[in-house]
Amino acid sequence: MFGLPAGNELTFRGWLVTVIVCTIIAVGLGAGLGLKLVGQIKTTEQKQAVPMTGPAPKYGADTGLIDLPPVITNLANPASAWVRLQASIVYDKKAVPKPQLLAAKVAEDVLAYMKTVTLAQIGGASGLEHLREDLNERASIRSDGHIRELIIQSVVVQ
Incomplete structure (x- = not known):
């Protein structure tokens, strides 16, 4: 293939498989990290949506x-x-x-x-x-x- 001797053809296929496997792993890890970050952003937005109230006053208005x-x-x-x-x-x-x-x-x-x-x-x-x-x-x-x-x-x- 591509004018290479027969012994180098297996090496090229092995290299190609390695690149494809690494690409699939990278895509999977990227997707997982993206989903995790989206979940954290939603959680943070929900916490910010809840009105923050300070501690109750020690003494009343009277x-x-x-x-x-x-x-x-x-x-x-x-x-x-x-x-x-x-x-x-x-x-x-x-x-x-x-x-x-x-x-x-x-x-x-x-x-x-x-x-x-x-x-x-x-x-x-x-x-x-x-x-x-x-x-x-x-x-x-x-x-x-x-x-x-x-x-x-x-x-x-x-």
Whole structure:
């Protein structure tokens, strides 16, 4: 065939079969990959079609936020250490007719509490967490449960 000797004819046929087999494999792999990519694109489009909603708000629309006046006092131990605490309260608007009055009462209670705290009690992350929990409990008691949370904005000890 094509003027080649008889021994080379088998080699040419073997080469031709190899090329055809490789072509068939390449077409099959290409088709499989194409189908997989189309499936992924459809899945991505379906995910994007679903409206993304953020996490539910922690507090409802019936809550208000009010800043407490800064509390500046000395600590119980060492007596030379001063602390400044700034906080806000999240309260129930429907249950609290005068939030400014409640904020003043809570600030007074925070002041009285901070005078009993030592520097060792509020040191570190766990101390700050305990302080937050104690102040939240006191604020809730002072407001008959109408304060949902007392948020500590800053604590400075000097």
